[in-house]
Amino acid sequence: MATSNGSSCRIAPSILNADLSSLTSECQRFMECGSDFLHLDVMDGHFVPNLTFGHPVVKCLRPKLPNVCFEMHMMVQDPEKWVDPVADAGGNLYSFHYEATKDVDLCIRKIKEAGMKVGLGINPPTDVNVVLPYIDKVDLILIMTVNPGFGGQKFMPECMSKVETLREKYKNLDIEVDGGVGPDTIQQCADAGANVIVSGSAIIKNENPTEVVKYMRRVIDEAIQKHHLER
Numbered sequence: 001m002a003t004s005n006g007s008s009c010r011i012a013p014s015i016l017n018a019d020l021s022s023l024t025s026e027c028q029r030f031m032e033c034g035s036d037f038l039h040l041d042v043m044d045g046h047f048v049p050n051l052t053f054g055h056p057v058v059k060c061l062r063p064k065l066p067n068v069c070f071e072m073h074m075m076v077q078d079p080e081k082w083v084d085p086v087a088d089a090g091g092n093l094y095s096f097h098y099e100a101t102k103d104v105d106l107c108i109r110k111i112k113e114a115g116m117k118v119g120l121g122i123n124p125p126t127d128v129n130v131v132l133p134y135i136d137k138v139d140l141i142l143i144m145t146v147n148p149g150f151g152g153q154k155f156m157p158e159c160m161s162k163v164e165t166l167r168e169k170y171k172n173l174d175i176e177v178d179g180g181v182g183p184d185t186i187q188q189c190a191d192a193g194a195n196v197i198v199s200g201s202a203i204i205k206n207e208n209p210t211e212v213v214k215y216m217r218r219v220i221d222e223a224i225q226k227h228h229l230e231r
């Protein structure tokens, strides 16, 4: 996902708090706001204390939205189990949690063999150093800025030091932030060095979601330029 001259800004609405009874039109609406891809939150009631949907829903969505990139945010225990069904359903980027698997390398291998891009995520209490051995093997690192499980939670600014640590070491790495991100918190994400932005409630609840996406993109783009000059 990174460009040759550094990381580029990507905005991905999370559909968790959307009207799931009209999923296709909700997804279309979020893409029409100027988004780059969609973030689909899969929850299993074990890894996180909530349930959402899985690959059967994505399989229905795929033919309706043939050209939209789906990031599958797998908040599930043993994420390696679902790689093939998700790939068959039409997932493009499979983001799983370091804390959820006994074998991160195996999971990465399976995702690549299934033809998807790989995202590796960590929860707020997890040390950022655990992802360092995998940086060269994945397409994106996901820094959770809330404890996963629910949309609409409060952004945790203390997670920004993880983003800073990664950005200092890796100029071209795609660093995604997810949880409580919106116009009020985007500057902190940008200053820390995040370039892939997941945002749910802030986009969904706003009367002018296109402006929200535009504003967040501008803030991130400005910071990317600054980081390139300074780092």
Ligand SMILES: O=C(CO)[C@@H](O)[C@H](O)COP(=O)(O)O
Pocket: 014, 016, 017, 039, 041, 073, 146, 147, 148, 149, 150, 151, 152, 153, 178, 179, 180, 181, 198, 199, 200, 201, 202
């Ligand atoms: O993964 C999660 C929550 O577990 C996120 O994708 C949130 O659903 C994003 O929603 P907001 O915090 O932006 O409302």
